[in-house]
Amino acid sequence: MWSVDPRTGNQRERVAAEATAGDVDGAVRAAHAVRGALADREVRIALLRAAADELTADGARIIATADAETALGEARLTGELGRTTGQLRAFAAEIEDGGYLDVIIDRADDSLTPPRPDLRRYKIPVGVVAVYAASNFPLAFSVPGGDTASALAAGSPVVVKAHPDHPATSELTGAALRRAAAKVGLPEDVVTVLHGFEAGVELIKHPLVAAAGFTGSVRGGRALFDAAAARPQPIPFHGELGSLNPVVVTEAAAGEKAAEIGAGLAGSMTQGVGQFCTKPGLVLVPAGEAGEQLVATLAKRLADVAPGVLLDGRMRDAFLAGVDARTRLDGVAAPVAAGEGEGRTVAAGFLTVDGERLLTGGEHDLLLEECFGPITVVVRYADTAQLTALLARFPGNLTATLHLGAAEAEDPNGRGAALLAELTPLAGRVLVGGWPTGVAVTPAQHHGGPYPASTSHSTSVGATAIERWLRPVSYQNAPEALLPPELRDDNPLGVPRRVNGTRQV
Amino acid sequence: MWSVDPRTGNQRERVAAEATAGDVDGAVRAAHAVRGALADREVRIALLRAAADELTADGARIIATADAETALGEARLTGELGRTTGQLRAFAAEIEDGGYLDVIIDRADDSLTPPRPDLRRYKIPVGVVAVYAASNFPLAFSVPGGDTASALAAGSPVVVKAHPDHPATSELTGAALRRAAAKVGLPEDVVTVLHGFEAGVELIKHPLVAAAGFTGSVRGGRALFDAAAARPQPIPFHGELGSLNPVVVTEAAAGEKAAEIGAGLAGSMTQGVGQFCTKPGLVLVPAGEAGEQLVATLAKRLADVAPGVLLDGRMRDAFLAGVDARTRLDGVAAPVAAGEGEGRTVAAGFLTVDGERLLTGGEHDLLLEECFGPITVVVRYADTAQLTALLARFPGNLTATLHLGAAEAEDPNGRGAALLAELTPLAGRVLVGGWPTGVAVTPAQHHGGPYPASTSHSTSVGATAIERWLRPVSYQNAPEALLPPELRDDNPLGVPRRVNGTRQV
Structure with a gap:
């Protein structure tokens, strides 16, 4: 992939190669193989914070590279890097909060007709997430952006298809994420960056990809949405496409x-x-x-x-x-x-x-x-x-x-x-009042909307973006010894729960 | 449509006609036109409880008819009717609870960089919901079943495509729902029952249908899922298809x-x-x-x-x-x-x-x-x-x-x-331990699963089934006077909320 300076149209440098079908398969399999390493919530918190630190530490180089590839300017990109690291830290805080697990516990009740078994529901990561990076935010909606941050927070490994407008920035930020993984003792393959149009097409079809996030055009997003829906096993495709605002x-x-x-x-x-x-x-x-x-x-x-x-x-x-x-x-x-x-x-x-x-x-x-x-x-x-x-x-x-x-x-x-x-x-x-540009990263944010704004009802900004990479599961009559800590009677992690209809925060 | 006795194979009676494309269009437009009537939460609570009452009042006839059409037996169908009315009442209780609105409020904060606007998020009904009724539960997963109950609870009008195995039961229960609507002062068109295969195909394509629920075979469900995804504006299709268990x-x-x-x-x-x-x-x-x-x-x-x-x-x-x-x-x-x-x-x-x-x-x-x-x-x-x-x-x-x-x-x-x-x-x-047959209707239930069990991550049983018929919206800097009561500072409805990161139950 060539990194191009949009101010001149000149090729700056050649970075990485377009991924082959074999590269895509390898990246997805590697991500799938290490997904269990993200199960521990403390390590995910550490990963997100380490990722923010690594991006900050390499900030000058990242901003200069992104500016050279996008012409967005240093001031804007400095702000965007802050937004990006803030986003990673915000999702770490959401993991600590635990509300995203949406825990509901209904204890057994033999007095009901029919008798009710013990049921305990929470949410588990979906598996490998494919992220399609945006052109217009080379950091906040790209390799280290909200889709990646929320997927990792959920416990799902990520394979990012980089945007061709900023391959060098994608490589730098991808390396920062992988360094962060290594620093907290995780396999680097929890995040992989791939380049190339065909790689993106292969990625959405891969049987081990469980969900996808996308930010881009209606045309590109719809093509990938259609491919996701046409799979033998369809997967959720959370695309943010076009908007007139x-x-x-x-x-x-x-x-x-x-x-x-x-x-x-x-x-x-x-x-x-x-x-x-x-x-x-x-x-x-x-x-x-x-x-x-x-x-x-x-x-x-x-x-x-x-x-x-x-x-x-x-x-x-x-x-x-x-x-x-x-x-x-x-x-x-x-x-x-x-x-x-x-x-x-x-x-x-x-x-x-x-x-x-x-x-x-x-x-x-x-x-x-x-x-x-x-x-x-x-x-x-x-x-x-x-x-x-x-x-x-x-x-x-x-x-x-x-x-x-x-x-x-x-x-x-x-x-x-x-x-x-x-x-x-x-x-x-x-x-x-006010203007829609400027999307606050905050739990109450909703950055999504009726089609073609989005291909789903989800948001790609804010705390609830994590919901896209989780699915509920309910355990029936599982003995206390086998339950995950979030569902145990003593609630050792202190997550908010609804127990027998009563909320416990 | 002929009602057939499966014990003999004989036609019992002719009930209703197969809906034409015009009938489908008329039903969806009528439902769309009256959707605003469901905005008031008190009237939705009253509707669900009145529906339970109407079904109970006509219970003997409904059970006898369902038995004649399905051969499931009076004992089982009596239990199923109880499950169905219980489900309607449970969703009324969920409306009262208000937690399903998932209210998040982040107040303005000028001390942040960039300053944060006031953002208030909750969930609104998606619009007209298409429900495809199941064969094997002529009540609990059919016209008056969980899909209908949860959609009405969400504030979304419903057009049900009845299952051909129990058209007479579908007519009776549909009439009970429409009577309930009239009794609480709602237009009857908040629920319409249609019959016929072609009607089901037309329904999923209708531009004013905003989401669909389905219980049935992998083949039928996948065909409708594909049609939902192929629309000019794709819609969520919550299908429960096949499961080996x-x-x-x-x-x-x-x-x-x-x-x-x-x-x-x-x-x-x-x-x-x-x-x-x-x-x-x-x-x-x-x-x-x-x-x-x-x-x-x-x-x-x-x-x-x-x-x-x-x-x-x-x-x-x-x-x-x-x-x-x-x-x-x-x-x-x-x-x-x-x-x-x-x-x-x-x-x-x-x-x-x-x-x-x-x-x-x-x-x-x-x-x-x-x-x-x-x-x-x-x-x-x-x-x-x-x-x-x-x-x-x-x-x-x-x-x-x-x-x-x-x-x-x-x-x-x-x-x-x-x-x-x-x-x-x-x-x-x-x-x-235990056996999977018997699906408790309770908030912690999850009746769904990876494809082909479901075409989405949602459940069709339990309190969170309501999430399928809602989408989030966030208001930025809206003056208190214009906000819906759920988002006002004084929280007049007492709904659970997360305000500036703190949960208020």
């Missing part, structure tokens, strides 16, 4: 803070050169003066945004083609034209269109598809009824955002509440 | 209680004429004297079991063909031959085979597939190593059962613990 600005919000919203939008949609999966890609603004003020602020702010370099040349081509196709649609204007910048850069811009164009299907439905890069679509809606009709046509999303006027935010029976209810079916995270 | 008897257990185990096996494998999805279909017994004593007891007890009537003629044909194909395999003996009984009955029996026949694949792998009806396969294993090698070849199961000697059950580092660890990857419920 609609934003609704009410008449009142536009009236009260058009300039603030316009400026915020310009910042959010150009963050990371518009390459966030939570980029606000479509903004519903009321037709009329207040809405136009918002649009004017957006235009002014975007004019000040310097062109940026996308992750790779293929994405640049797709962005330019996507912008072009959308701009050509009837009734679409480009107050600030996105497009080619100097050298290999692209300039940010936005489009406008009247809501009625999006009500009837046809070619304008292209505007309801994600366009990866620094572009957004401002849709002017005529009235409340049209807004509702527009929302009903939207696909599933990671996020939906609602900007309300001050009074709307205070009235439980008003327009704000009604709009929140209309947005909730559209997304996994619904924001009131 | 292996039983392991150790040398010590056989030595201590061969007769007791043999007798228990005869009872379990013939319960419901061998038509339980948890029927022990393969029993690993040590070669040698103690094992032969177990086999002798089994033979003696089975000779006393009266022939029984299977659910329909097609199943009888499949059973006879399945027994025949297995009996013809090299090295397979039939100490008690299962097969045709008088009239339309079948006689129970069992097969024996040496473990080495099952180690190498080939035609003997037929013995690793479920054969629905009163037959089991006793596999004589030569030694511990062969037992381990055999277990490694087994498919996924709903249950796995381990019979241990007294000392083995007491030793956390002995043979019993090792075998429990070998059985755990094979099943969703692992029993020590």
Whole structure:
């Protein structure tokens, strides 16, 4: 695999080779063979913390390499490394907490009809997890990212298919994870990094792969989802694919803070050169003066945004083609034209269109598809009824955002509440105010949403991401001596449990 | 649809018609239109309890009809009705408990880097649920069964595809559910019953169907799973398909209680004429004297079991063909031959085979597939190593059962613990002693298992069955006035929550 500098298009260095089918088989078998080593919770806690330490220790080199491969910049990548190590430590804390095991104990009761046996349920790791790394977060959603961290936390070994946009970063971070494993006495094969498109295809078909996580495009994710479902033994495929991340600005919000919203939008949609999966890609603004003020602020702010370099040349081509196709649609204007910048850069811009164009299907439905890069679509809606009709046509999303006027935010029976209810079916995270870029790593986070945002109901960020790599099992009348500690009467690990209907925290 | 008496093969009465594509579309649209009516938790609690009451009130007629259509007998069906109403009431209690909402609240924290917004997560209903009813439990896994009860509890309306073996029972129980809806002020369309094979195919493809539950054969379930995955917007398909339910008897257990185990096996494998999805279909017994004593007891007890009537003629044909194909395999003996009984009955029996026949694949792998009806396969294993090698070849199961000697059950580092660890990857419920038939309806139950036992990691029995019909959503910085009560600071409904990392029960 060649590491390429997207700022120049030049090959930087050759790192690793594309994995053969034999390499994939070897990696999965090795991971499967060592899965038992992850059974001990203390060693998993130590592994995750050691991984954070190793990444931090090699941080300068990792950040420099990632910047050279992705052009995301040192500041952003420094933040992303902190997010990544924080994520690893957060999952260590979740293991300590133990709530993720979802322990339920119902003791035997002969007085019931029929008599109830002793049943004790918790969750066990699924087995080898395949992780498909993302392009746009070379750390936090790649080799050492949330999928890997949550799978290891669950006790499942990981085989990562690296993203071709940052093979050198993938090798460095993979080595850090394997060093961490060795330091805590685990076999290094609890994590393996593989490269190459064909390796990814082989991986999802391997009989010993028990589940998969993916972050990327609708096209790639759907192909792998289909392959996972078509296996002789289908496996769960937790894919995060595309998202439009609609934003609704009410008449009142536009009236009260058009300039603030316009400026915020310009910042959010150009963050990371518009390459966030939570980029606000479509903004519903009321037709009329207040809405136009918002649009004017957006235009002014975007004019000040310097062109940026996308992750790779293929994405640049797709962005330019996507912008072009959308701009050509009837009734679409480009107050600030996105497009080619100097050298290999692209300039940010936005489009406008009247809501009625999006009500009837046809070619304008292209505007309801994600366009990866620094572009957004401002849709002017005529009235409340049209807004509702527009929302009903939207696909599933990671996020939906609602900007309300001050009074709307205070009235439980008003327009704000009604709009929140209309947005909730559209997304996994619904924001009131603010912008969807920036995904807090915290237990209450949900980073997922109705298809095509996700291929499952799971999240890839936050504590509950661990649920993807576990399956429940219930023991019936197992003697105390044979039970795992989490299910024993004396609860030696102090995990939260529901016993005979009563929660014990 | 004709209601047929399996005892005679005669058509009893004509009930309802096969649903057309238009009927399916109408039912799903009607269900979707009324989904909001299920948002109120008090009305859902009332609905489930009223449904239990309605079923009880019409119990005599329902039981008589079900018996006439299934030949399962009044005693069994009386118990099943109690299980069904108990299940409905248990889900009402789960709504009251509120723990299923999995509420997590992380309050804003500006002291963090980056600052954390206010995030509040809970679970919302997925939308219209398609339920595919089972043949073998005309009540508990059919129209008013666990899938329907858990979906309604979650707040999702239901369209049931009735099983053709009991259309009259399906109509009666569906009417009871719709009466219950009307009594508590809900639209009747929160539950609709449809009949016909084509209706089932149309149903899984309907764009407004958001998830499906299924109990039935591997063939039928896999076809529907594939259709669910192939949709433009794939949906979760929670299928319970086939299970062998292996039983392991150790040398010590056989030595201590061969007769007791043999007798228990005869009872379990013939319960419901061998038509339980948890029927022990393969029993690993040590070669040698103690094992032969177990086999002798089994033979003696089975000779006393009266022939029984299977659910329909097609199943009888499949059973006879399945027994025949297995009996013809090299090295397979039939100490008690299962097969045709008088009239339309079948006689129970069992097969024996040496473990080495099952180690190498080939035609003997037929013995690793479920054969629905009163037959089991006793596999004589030569030694511990062969037992381990055999277990490694087994498919996924709903249950796995381990019979241990007294000392083995007491030793956390002995043979019993090792075998429990070998059985755990094979099943969703692992029993020590006893028999897998009989699935307690209780929060700690897990009725599901690795494929082909299930097409997902979910359970179809017990409190956590509700998780199948929910998806998480997180609200970011939503003002208190707009939040649902479950997420408000004052927690007016008193649901269990995890707030800033601390559990509040």
